[in-house]
Amino acid sequence: MTAGWKPGQRHSDDACYRMGALKLGIEPCEYRAKREAGLRWCSGCHGWEPVERFGPHIRMRDGLNTRCVESAREYAREYQRRKRAR
C-alpha cells in the first residue's frame, strides 16, 4: 500500500463540497474556492466568515459549528430565553 494514501478521503471531500454548495444554492466550484480560501458559511449571519471564528461542534462531521462564535452565542442566548419563558 502506498504511504499517505487515505481511502475515500478525496471523494468524501468532493461530496462535502457538492452538498454544501447545494444547500447554499451556489456552484460547487464556488463553494470549494471559498473553503480553500479559509472561509466557512455562517448559518447565523448568512455570510462567509473565516474558519477561525467558528467554535468546535462534536456532532458535526467536520467538527466545526455551523455558526460563528458570535452567532452561536446569540443563538444560545435566544434558546435560553425561550426555555425560561415556558
Ligand SMILES: [Zn+2]
Ligand atoms: Zn456569524
